[in-house]
Amino acid sequence: MEDAVLFSLKGQVAIITMNRPHSLNSMNEALIDGLHEALTKVEKDPAIKCAVLTGNGKAFLCRRRSAVFGDSCRYCCKKRLSLPK
Known part of the structure; x- marks a missing residue:
């Protein structure tokens, strides 16, 4: 199974790649x-x-209107996913 997110560094730059192209x-x-x-x-x-x-x-990011997305949104809020300050 491949990683859903890839992380690499190029000098002082972090490259964060969402890696679910099939969806x-x-x-x-x-x-x-x-x-x-x-x-x-x-x-x-x-x-x-x-x-x-x-x-x-x-696609950069696909937001699907479904119960799955609703569950993901609630999960995201629980994780408090946000950009660092």
């Missing part, structure tokens, strides 16, 4: 967890000066 990078718990983990790395590493968020495939 147009639609949100699910794995994607939310991966973004939370990546943003936490950015927040805790003073050497990182910038973060770039990108998506694999033909």
Whole structure:
């Protein structure tokens, strides 16, 4: 199983890549967890000066109107996913 989010560094720049091209990078718990983990790395590493968020495939991010997205949204709020200040 491939990672839902990829993280790499290019100098002082973090590259965070949503990696669910088969579903147009639609949100699910794995994607939310991966973004939370990546943003936490950015927040805790003073050497990182910038973060770039990108998506694999033909879509940056797909928001599907379904019960699954509703569950993902509630899960995201519980994780308090936000950009570091």
